[in-house]
Amino acid sequence: MRREKTLFSAKSIIPLVLVIVAGVFLFWNFYTPEVYRNDLVLSMTANISYSNTIPIIEAGDSPLPANMSVITYNIPSDFEAQVVLLSGISEPYSFHTDKFGNKYKKLIFQNPELGINYYELWAIVEVLPISFEIPPTSVGNVNEVLSEYKESSEMVQSDSSSIILLAEEITQEAETQFEEAVAINHWVYTNINYDSAYINVTNDALWTYENRVGVCTEYAHLTSALMRARGIPARIAYGAAPYDYPDGWLPHTWVEAYFNGTWYPFDPTWDLSGRLDATHIKIASLPDQSYVFINVTLSGKNIDLGSLSQSKLQVEIIDSKEESPKLDWEILRKLA
CATH class of the missing domain: 2.60.40.2250 (Immunoglobulin-like)
Incomplete structure (x- = not known):
């Protein structure tokens, strides 16, 4: 009896399936958008x-x-x-x-x-995560905002000429004050080197600008100073977050910026602007880390x-x- 030839035999199908599965796995892991696992927490x-x-x-x-x-x-x-x-x-x-x-x-x-x-x-x-569908454009009326969130201080030197010039340079292409805040947050994320050697040290904004190194506290101080230099009220949020979710929990500091009666979260450590994932546990909002x-x-x-x-x-x-x-x-x- 003559046997018909088939395109795939049982012996050839199994290796082919394994190759396809391996290909999907590699694509899933290496060709998905770059995203922190924290961002996936609902x-x-x-x-x-x-x-x-x-x-x-x-x-x-x-x-x-x-x-x-x-x-x-x-x-x-x-x-x-x-x-x-x-x-x-x-x-x-x-x-x-x-x-x-x-x-x-x-x-x-x-x-x-x-x-x-x-x-x-x-x-x-x-x-839960924090996000806003429509970003604001300007800070609005800031008369009711505490002066500690608007003015220069020992830790947040927003009146320093170096800070003022840098803030102007970073935001020169921004069309709204919210875009200025986003640009500042991204600049700090990109240009300050994270070094865990500074975890138990608190440095001010000007020191961070000059040394370009630090951890979340330094990131937050410099971000706050640059925002205040542009007339955007800013404060720190103090709490905890995981650096290797679901593990690696450490005390963590990020920034909150004021726009039209609402405080919007900004985390320069992870370049989160106007949003926050559900792994940030908040303890307090303060002018700077020295208040903790x-x-x-x-x-x-x-x-x-x-x-x-x-x-x-x-x-x-x-x-x-x-x-x-x-x-x-x-x-x-x-x-x-």
């Missing part, structure tokens, strides 16, 4: 905690700690696109509000001890405070929704 629920130790040391005979309090911003509050579902603090506490509208906490240690005193603050937060502090008050007999350390940040993602990266069909068409 919503996130996370448990964020800050903990620290306060050492009380002897400074004479018969030492006796009496009272101790700790004032800190380190716990999230409700903000736009962020809701606190549950929170807790290890010590008795009271809530207070600063002049910038941020809630801070005063922890009361009823029985402080010689040696190490430990405390922890935690919150479960749900975060932990204030400890101690009373008693023959005692002193030991050296305070950086608060330990921990974030556990409880739930998240992510979209898949989209194929770049224009590249696919050119390759075909």
Whole structure:
């Protein structure tokens, strides 16, 4: 009996299928638009905690700690696109509000001890992305904006001639003030080198301009200074974000710029302009990083405070929704 020849045999189809699958995998990974995985997060629920130790040391005979309090911003509050579902603090506490509208906490240690005193603050937060369909054009009326967000300061030297000239150069092709803010944000992202050696150091805007290096704090200070130099009110947002999502959580600082009654987010570390992904957990909005502090008050007999350390940040993602990266069909068409 004569057998008809077929175009594909069973033995040839399997390798062909494997080649096609491998090709799709490579295309998906190397020919999709460049995008941070954070940008694909549609919503996130996370448990964020800050903990620290306060050492009380002897400074004479018969030492006796009496009272101790700790004032800190380190716990999230409700903000736009962020809701606190549950929170807790290890010590008795009271809530207070600063002049910038941020809630801070005063922890009361009823029985402080010689040696190490430990405390922890935690919150479960749900975060959504922030985006706007139509960007604004101008800042509008800024009379109601606090002067700390408009004027030059020790950390944000917007009146420096170097900062003013640079801001003019960066924005010369912008047609609106919002486009100026976008251009400034992109310039800082492109021209300042990220160096993790500066994570526990806070440098001002002028230093950052002159040295062209830093981390999120330096990025935010320089961006704020350049924006203020162009008449755009700007402040920092302090919180936490992952540098290798879903891991790599660190304290993080970005910028908020004022346009027509609304504060728009700008993150020069990742070149996000007028939008924010759902992995930014916000703690407070402040004029600059120097306003982020932990204030400890101690009373008693023959005692002193030991050296305070950086608060330990921990974030556990409880739930998240992510979209898949989209194929770049224009590249696919050119390759075909």
